[in-house]
């Protein structure tokens with residue numbers, strides 16, 4: 001298919017996600033046809049290419065069509081593509097569970113699988129509630145989430161997602177959660193540090209839990225970076241204080257590391273930077289290297305034990321057809337192998353530092369605010385009209401970059417294979433796109 005054929009047939013037959021389709025029809029927003037991905041680059045049928053600066057919605061870690069992940073999936077394809085995980089097991093899911101638990105220092109000893117992030121959120125919420133019920137705390141039926149938090153868009157996950165554009169239309173369907181202030185460091189006033197903002201937000205959480213603790217099953221957070229809120233970053237101090245408050249009030253801490261896990265923030269798990277352990281850890285997106293739909297909820301042996309009983313109804317009777325898919329687990333194992341063999345976290349430090357130093361001049365741009373970075377996530381806000389984001393997206397595409405602002409927040413979240421020349425290309429063209437979009 002040529003580009004134009006692909007575009008017209010896609011618009012006729014495919015309902016694209018997170019999109020007002022009329023914007024494509026009106027030609028205001030280009031739909032980008034892709035026929036091939038290789039490393040950092042996405043290629044279309046007309047020979048145009050785009051550097052994937054946002055890892056295809058935060059999922060890709062080691063480039064498109066990565067030879068090592070390809071080889072692992074191909075090998076698995078010849079052995080076992082999938083088998084139901086109720087009543088059956090297989091080597092990839094066993095190995096992956098063991099290795100993920102080991103990465104938590106075995107604090108989280110059991111892994112429950114699903115296929116996407118929203119399902120992982122729902123699993124963690126259900127498990128937390130059910131744990132308390134199995135322990136005779138049946139009043140613990142409510143959840144707390146952070147302002148601006150994002151945990152997926154199924155009806156259950158929307159309950160803890162505080163992003164108006166995703167939530168408002170469905171408000172009558174959604175059982176609301178309690179929302180407490182975000183520790184977003186951009187809220188600093190009068191010389192406050194990020195840690196001060198974190199302490200202030202934790203103070204609000206403390207007040208809330210003192211009044212409501214007995215009704216609360218869990219607090220759910222995106223550790224260090226609230227992605228959909230516009231890459232809102234906070235000090236690890238918040239996680240330390242939140243952990244202590246959860247302990248004091250017998251409330252579970254759910255770390256949603258669907259976006260920030262797998263090395264994104266500089267450590268393999270974001271919560272490591274606070275020196276804490278969650279009760280539930282949700283992973284998805286990068287866990288399969290960005291190849292196949294896979295999500296996992298890790299939890300403690302204590303939670304697991306609360307469900308282990310003769311009575312079926314005390315068990316966790318939740319399932320998805322593709323739970324523990326063998327191909328996806330093999331992709332995840334290959335991804336973990338690359339982390340282990342290539343010293344990825346160390347190399348990413350240099351990658352992130354270089355990207356930051358090349359983009360740093362933009363921090364002084366009169367319309368740029370809150371230039372910030374955590375690991376392999378760099379973002380800044382642009383003081384411009386609401387149409388800026390879409391203009392920037394178009395101007396970036398015109399310069400061979402896939403960068404898709406959220407509102408007026410421009411962010412970079414590249415795969416962990418960004419080389420020095422790529423970084424120069426990315427920084428130079430992003431700066432030019434910014435100028436063009438502000439004209």
Ligand SMILES: *Cc1c(COP(=O)(O)O)cnc(C)c1O
Pocket residue numbers: 115116117118119121150151152153222227228256257258259260284285
């Ligand atoms: C993307 C995301 C989700 C939802 O994952 P899906 O696979 O899109 O359902 C949940 N939480 C966070 C923090 C995310 O970034």
